[in-house]
Structure formats: C-alpha cells, structure tokens
Amino acid sequence: MRQRVMRLFGVLAILVVVASGCVAPAATTTQESASTDAAASVAPAGEASGTIKVMSFLAADTPEVEPSIIAAFEEAHPGITVEFEPVPFGEFFTKLKTLIAGGEAPDVVSLNIENLAAFAALGALEDLGPYIERDNFDMSQYYESTLGMGQYDGKQYGLPASFSTVALFYNKNMFDEAGVAYPDETWDWAKLQEEGAKLTQDKDGDGIIDQFGTATAWWPVYLYANNADIFNADKTACALTEPAAVEALQKYVDLSLVDKIAPTSSDLKTQSDWDMFMGGRLATYPVGPWALAPFRGIEGFAWDVADMPAMARQATFLFGNPMAITSDAKNKDAAWEYMKFAAGEPGQRIRQAAGFEIAPVKAVAETEFVASGAGLPPEHIQKFLDVTSYAFLPPLHPQWQEIHDTIWPELELALLGEQSVEDAVNNACTGVDAILGGG
C-alpha cells in the first residue's frame, strides 16, 4: 500500500508540474513571435481570406451594432469569416492579457487609449504603418487629433474607432435667472470666476449652497489649458512642479475651496456632478456626448453646449477607443481588411447610427453625428466637433494607471484643503519620478 500511495503522489507531483508548466512556454512564444513580427515586412496585397477572431467592448450598450458591422463586412468580403466575441469593458483587459499569454490572442481587438500604449510597449500589437502604406489607406479621412489614440512611440498601432470630446454643458434657465449671458468661446478664467460667483446661490439661506456655478473637469485638462504637462517632453521626468503646472492646479483646487463656485470633493460624494446637473443644481458642467441621450430626458430646464473656459489657452479632452491587430494574430491580412472596414467609413456609419460616441471619420461625424441631434437639444451640437481643434488626448504612458494612482491621492489631499498644491506636486513628483526611473 505504501508503494501505491507513493505512486499516487508521484502522479500528483507530475500533474502539478504539468499544470504549472502550462503557463511558461506560452509566455515564451508571445515574446518570440513579437520580436520576429517586428522585423517582418508585409506581404504584397492579395485576396485575404479565412477566419479571424474579433474581440471588442465597443458599443456594449447596443449589442447589435458590432455584429451588424461584421455582417456587412462578411457580405463585402465573402472569403473572410469573422468570429465575434463581445467582452464587457470591466474584464476586457485581464481577459486579453490571459489570451495573449496563452497563445490564443484574437486577431482584432478594441482598446482604450492607455491600454494601446501599454500593449504596444510590450510588443503585443502589430505596427500598421506598412499596411497603411501598402494599401495607400487614407489617414486624412480622420480628425487629426484622433490619430494619436492609435500611436505609440511614433508608430501607428491602432485606427480610431470612436471618440468623444468634452464640452461645457450649461443650464440656460439658470443663466437667464441670474442675468448672465450664455458662455461662449471668449470665456477665460476670470470670466468663469466672475459669472460663476453670480450663478452660485444659497437660495433658502440655510448655509448650504443649492446651486453651483460650475464643476471641474478631469484635472489634467487644466495643465494643458495652462501650457503645462504631467511629464517633460520625452516623458523621463515629472513636470508637475513647473510654475505653470502649479498655477493651473491651484486654480483648479481654488474653484471649490477659495472661489467656492464648484462643489467640493465631499459635496460630490453625496451627489455626483452629473446628478447635480440633471437635478438643476449646477449651472455649467464639462462632460462629453455620452451625456446627450440621458440629458435629452431633462424636462425642468433648457440646456446647450459651449466652449471650455480657457486659462492661457483653450483645452479639452478627446477620449476614444482605437482598434488594433495583435502581433500574434494568425490571419493578419484578413484582420487588416476588417480594420479598414470596421474603423473606416462603412463601419463608422453603422456605429454612428447607433449614436453613442462620435465617428472619427470626418465625413461621417459632420453629417450623421450632427444630423442625429436635429430638432433635439443641444442647439450647438456642432461644438463637440469644433473643440477637436484644441482637444488633447488623455496622458499616454504604458504605466499611466500607476502614475495616476501616485498623483491623485496627493491632489485629493489638496482638494480637501489638507495640504498645499506645492506640497501635493512635490510629493506626487517624487513618486512619479521613481516610476519613470525604472519602476
């Protein structure tokens, strides 16, 4: 019996070794194929065929959209079959990492901006430059400022599939009641403070502010608006301690703590700025076109969109989702055909018709996105396209997540008035420099 038991444990030991060994070789192949692919050039154009796997989180709210793009694609390219796997955003990147590590990478994936940089940095994405060149694919059909979402280290890894810009929503009734002219492109910081003060009101005199003049956008936008940045030019050091950056963040913090025209961070814990705007407690609110559909349900007041208030210059965000080909893709030519279709004009038309974000293809956005709001508020829906002229992509760095989590707790303390902006940026830069210097 003892022998039998020993044999049993022997088998178990082998099982364990096999089970744990399963992971390692797969990871190695990723590395090798990534390096060989980088050197390989693209074969001349032929008729692509076969099967490709597409994994996407795009348009999760309207699950029929991506399949209808695929159906249209398959009709146009009878030789190619698309296996589509929709995956929710929340679990998308963990799943993608696991698939790539396991050698089961899908051919085409949707990404967000920061993960495109992260995956490209690890050699997991295919450089699209040679394909674009080979097929003379027209990149000028896209808004110039959307192309950056697919770029990393000077190479084009993704094509923009959808984007959103942030513009200033405002409650027209509040402006009328306070006798303030509607915001326009001339609004600078002084104007925002001045008019914001008039729009901030404690209506019943109980010491609690019932109506705020404005709410803040995501903090990096204020850096861009003051000609500052998080990093230095080559992203080797933290630049938040530069005077222009400190000044911008000071103005951002002061909106709620000194000017008292924006809700504080503890006000926002109770009611988000989104709910405040919908509930008629907020006069101006910077947010993107994803707010259009919900806000069109507002009945208590009229609203419109305007330009973002400027500091040294105007600035806003351009968020977006690119599509990319993985470097482990088994059928890259067919994958590229799909990219040209799904991220090009035909796919964009179908996606735009569902109306969640804005199509990065100018011809589609300027007709269908604008037309989609005909007869509905806001009157100036065109603003979302106009602001692309001064729009910035969110910070691009493969370790952005960690960098953000280093800076934000320090800014939180500044927003609570528990440390000065100078201390916040000094502490943040110590941490960020440590990450940039080999973390």
Next chain:
Amino acid sequence: MQGIARGVVVQLVQQTQMPESVIERRGRVNWREAAWGYFFILPGILGVLIFTFAPVFTALGISFTNWSILARPEWVGIDNYVRMATDPVFAKVMRNTFYYTIVSVPLNLVVSLFFAIILNQKIRGLAFFRTAYFLPVISASVAVSMVWMWLLDSNFGLINLGLVRIGLSPVPWLSSPVTAMPAIIIVSVWRSMGWNMIIFLAALQDVPEDLYAAGKIDGAGNWQLFRNITFPLITPAIFFTTITGFIGSFQGFDLVYNMTQGGPARATSVVGYYIWETAFKYSKMGYGSAMAYVLFGIILVITLVQWRVRRRWVFGEE
C-alpha cells in the same frame, strides 16, 4: 480569504481531536478500506495541490522576477524585496494595515464577547437574536458595502442624520482621510462579530454550572464570577478568535475594494488592496507576489509569537 483561513484552522483543530478508537486501531487498519478513503478524498487533495499549492509555490518564484503577464518573466533576484524597503506607498499601506488590525481585532473581541454573554442569558427571542447577529457574516460583502455606504453618507446617511438629531455635528465618514479608516473598522467589526460571537457562545455554554454555584456560595459577585470563572475557562476560545482575527485583518481587502478603493488619499489602502493593485492594475506580478510573501511572513511571525505566549494565559495550556 478570511473564511478560508478560518476553515483551515478549524480543520487543524478537528484533526487533532481524533477519536481514541481510531488511534487504537491504527496498527491494523484495513488497507483496502484505506485505499477507498484516499480515493474519495482525491478530488479534494487534487484541488488543493493544483489550485492552492501550485500557485503558492509558483508565486514564490514569480516574486524574484519582473513579470507583466504579456512578456517573458525576467529574473531580478531580490530586487522586488529591496524595493519594498524604499517604497513609500508600501510603508503607508503597512501602517494602515497595522492600524486596521490593532484596532479592529480587540474591538471585535470585546463587542462579540459582550453580545455572546447577553445572548447566553435566558431572554425572549433568543433564536431570533442569535440568527440576526450572525446574518452579516453570511451576507455578500458587496451588499454589505453598499448598504453601509448609504448609512455613512455625509449628507443623507442615517448615521449622520442621527448625529445631527442628537445635537452633534455630522462626520464626513468615507470622504475624509481621518475618518475613513474608523468607518471601515466599524463596518468590519459589524460584519464579522457574529462569527466570534458563535464561538464565544459555545465556549460560554461549556462552562460548568456548578462552578458558578460554588462561586456564589463563596460570596462572589457577578464581576468576580466572570473574572475568575468565565474568563479563564473561555481563554481557549479567545485565543482561537485572536489568531483567526489577526490573520483575517492582515488579509483585509473586500470592504476597502468595495467602499473606498483605498482612498481618500490612500487613507484606507491596506496591504491586501495594494497587492491587488500592483499585480492586476499595474501588471507587476513579481512585485505583487513579493509583497504577498512578505505579508505571509509577517502573519506567520505574529501567529508563532501568539502560539508561544499562549502558555502564559490560555487555560489548559500551562
């Protein structure tokens, strides 16, 4: 995690209490029967080997590498362990973890013992109250977190409404770095005291009635009865709950993940949460594994110390 750690301890305790008949017969166990026994526990053993031991030992290896999942792991020796010494965030989350543990474990013991003593009396609705106090233990932690986030809300929360009603000023519970950790501790004690309470109840009911009778005859008051009879006799239960409490607190994660995401300003970021962030948000499997092993070492040392000093105070161990 807490549940698993407790389960293991409970199993260990049960295994050491093997019935004597089995021990007597051990010399001539029927091997055929034993083989069937091994066969039946095989799925369990396989599960533990493949899903617990294999990852645990793999993680030890990973802790000496830089590994982002996508690229091949790169051997870096003890770099990850060295880095911990200078990582200000790691220092911060360690302080937070000790704060959380040192406040929540004793508080939990006192509160749960208090309720166990009350529920050991002959009061009306006993079964209802015992069930009610145990309910949080088996509730889903996401649900618990959501309910408490509403209760703790700065402006509309029931707790602050109550404070204002009795003339106190409202507390910005989860939105201030000063009060966020106490809030998490309150929720964690509320959530897990039912577990300790059940253990204390069982211990209290094991205290022989005649000892109290004898004490009363000798003229002891309630406090003296508790101090000299009840307390010494339930020290094994206190010992057990202290050890499992420390292990559970050091591994704390879910309430922080659900309620504060470590904020505001990292005030509630505990080691368990930072390990998760490092490994799965920042894709630094090596550094995350290294921190997990350091956490394991700390828990091991604390548990061994507690095991050593038990002879000084635990009844029946002297």
